[in-house]
Amino acid sequence: MTVQPAGGGAAERRTGSGLADVIDSILDKGLVIDAYVGISLVGIELLSIDARITVASVDTYLRFAEAVNRLDLTDKSKPGLPELVQSVKGGDQAPPEPPEPQKLQKPKTVIQGSLESAGERLGDLTDERDDGRRKKLRRTERPEEG
Amino acid sequence: MVRSTETSATSESVPEEQTTGCYVYGVVPAEIEVDAEARGVGDPPTPVRSLQHGRIAALVSDVSLDRPLGTPHDLLAHEELLDAAAAEVPVLPLRFGAVITDDEAVVEEFLRPNHDEFVAALEELEGRAQYVVKGRYVEDAVFTEILEENPEAARLRDEIRDLPEDATRNERIQLGEMIHEAIAAKREADTAELIEQVDELSVLSVVRQPSHEQDAVHVALLIETSRQAELEQVMEELGRRWADRITLRLLGPLAAYDFVMTRQGDEGWD
Numbered sequence: 001m002t003v004q005p006a007g008g009g010a011a012e013r014r015t016g017s018g019l020a021d022v023i024d025s026i027l028d029k030g031l032v033i034d035a036y037v038g039i040s041l042v043g044i045e046l047l048s049i050d051a052r053i054t055v056a057s058v059d060t061y062l063r064f065a066e067a068v069n070r071l072d073l074t075d076k077s078k079p080g081l082p083e084l085v086q087s088v089k090g091g092d093q094a095p096p097e098p099p100e101p102q103k104l105q106k107p108k109t110v111i112q113g114s115l116e117s118a119g120e121r122l123g124d125l126t127d128e129r130d131d132g133r134r135k136k137l138r139r140t141e142r143p144e145e146g
Numbered sequence: 147m148v149r150s151t152e153t154s155a156t157s158e159s160v161p162e163e164q165t166t167g168c169y170v171y172g173v174v175p176a177e178i179e180v181d182a183e184a185r186g187v188g189d190p191p192t193p194v195r196s197l198q199h200g201r202i203a204a205l206v207s208d209v210s211l212d213r214p215l216g217t218p219h220d221l222l223a224h225e226e227l228l229d230a231a232a233a234e235v236p237v238l239p240l241r242f243g244a245v246i247t248d249d250e251a252v253v254e255e256f257l258r259p260n261h262d263e264f265v266a267a268l269e270e271l272e273g274r275a276q277y278v279v280k281g282r283y284v285e286d287a288v289f290t291e292i293l294e295e296n297p298e299a300a301r302l303r304d305e306i307r308d309l310p311e312d313a314t315r316n317e318r319i320q321l322g323e324m325i326h327e328a329i330a331a332k333r334e335a336d337t338a339e340l341i342e343q344v345d346e347l348s349v350l351s352v353v354r355q356p357s358h359e360q361d362a363v364h365v366a367l368l369i370e371t372s373r374q375a376e377l378e379q380v381m382e383e384l385g386r387r388w389a390d391r392i393t394l395r396l397l398g399p400l401a402a403y404d405f406v407m408t409r410q411g412d413e414g415w416d
Contacts, residue, residue, distance in 0.1 A: 019218050021278070021397060022225045024357055024364075026242040029403035033170065033244035036260050036409075040251035042167040044209070046243045047216030060359055061322025062315075068289045068299075068325060069307050 023049065167245040168252050169209040172228050172401065173238040173264050176203045184227060187220040189213065194227060197249055199257035202264050205231065206252060215243060228401035233371075236271035238264060239401035267406065274349060275371050276405060277398030279340060279381065281362035283329065287391040288360070292328040299324045329360065336392065337363045343380050347373055352404045362392045366404035374399065 027049065033041060169187055176198045185191035186207030196203040205227060209215070224242050231237040246252050257264070293300040302321045306314040337353055340363045344351065350368040357364060369377055378396065385394040 019221065020357065021280070022221050024354065025278070025400065025403040026221060026225050026228075026239070028241070030172075030239040030241040030401075031406055032241050032408045033246070033256075037246055037251075037255050040247040040255045042164075042211065042245040042247055044167065044211055044243065044245045045214035047214045049216060056323070056326050056359075058319055058322075061319045061326060064289075064322035064325040065303075065306075065318035067285060068293060068303050068321065071286060071289055071293070 164247065165211055166208050167211050168206050168248055169215075170240055170244045170246055170252060170256065171205040171207075171224060172231065172240050173257070173268070174203055174205060174231055174235050175268055176201050178203060178231070178235050180205065184230075185223065186227065187215055187223045189217070189219070191219070191223060197252050197257070199253045200261050200265075202257055202261060202268065204252050204257055206249070209245060211245070215245075225401075229399065232275045232401040233399045236268045236274070237401045238267055238271070238406050239403050263409065271402055271405075273370055273372065274368055274402070275399035276402040277367045277369055277374075277377060277396060278354075278400060279344075279363055279365045279367065279394065279396055281336070281340075281364070281388070281392040281394045282358065283332070283360045283362045284391050284393060285360065288329065288332065288362075289325065291332075291391065292325055296324060296328060299328070326359070333362055336388075337365065340365060340384065343384055344377065347377055347380065350405055354404070362388075363394075368402060368405050369398075371399055 180196050184194040186194045188209045192208045194207045228239045306317045348367040352366045354364040381396045
């Protein structure tokens, strides 16, 4: 056995986020016991888990088409050129506050909203790990070290 | 396509009357101590123990053989234990569902014959853990982006948008296929950018198969745990830059599921 990149998992499935993440990792990755143990291996029944390979299907295509048809492209949040020019003019008269965000006021709000939530998500995940999981095991002192 | 994880093998040596087995999670260095509260797979879950041999130990728990394994609880218990271990020590994760007859067989048949191989692999993983980056395209943002970049798709959309679905099925499929291909191209580009951003940080990386049709990135990284803060910073920055188009998640530290390879030239026992 060597430590090296294994082939990407082919079979996957969508469920609740936590479980989906687990399924991505433990069903088709990791060491295979059969390669190491012979006679004492116990064959236990495993609940069959429908794992889907993400392949393009007509259903997918129709769903995509429906999604783009629903888009209302006239309601763009990005500012057009006139808006931008106007904001720049306004910026000239205003005191020298941070000029960049001022120019793009509408999108700024939108982007910041998503940005904060992305940051929170990352934070949440790392916090979660720190809180509970690490307590299950700890390393004891190795007498031979030191 | 459906893949079922059926029974892997049945051994003749298991007595008919045997009702419990020894579930094996993974291999860790011998000098670890398992929390007395840690519970494993099965219903009811039983305490997790470590069976030592030489410089290594197997994390195990008793499991009843009269009930199939694979409930959400079982799957989560398996990964949570290994990930908790990976946060502290190097760990060789086993694929879900490994059961051996009893404690003695775990030591004599699993740990003893493979001791040196496992020690070497654990040494390679010392101070390292796996992290997984998952990103999902923000639906409206990515579709808008695609229509802006593909005049042909935009034209087709405008053409069929107000027509009845039944009359335009073929055109809709054609449009959907264009979107699908555009997403695949974006996924490739965004994944390449992610890999480039973490290249200096990661020991190894694996691009995983997308697990959803709107997956933007799905990558497993092997990283020195001492550099986790750097990884988080890179991901924060990328997440900020991508905020309006990709929802990014960072998972880890995890056991190195994507980086342990079952020994080569051995397809298992017949």
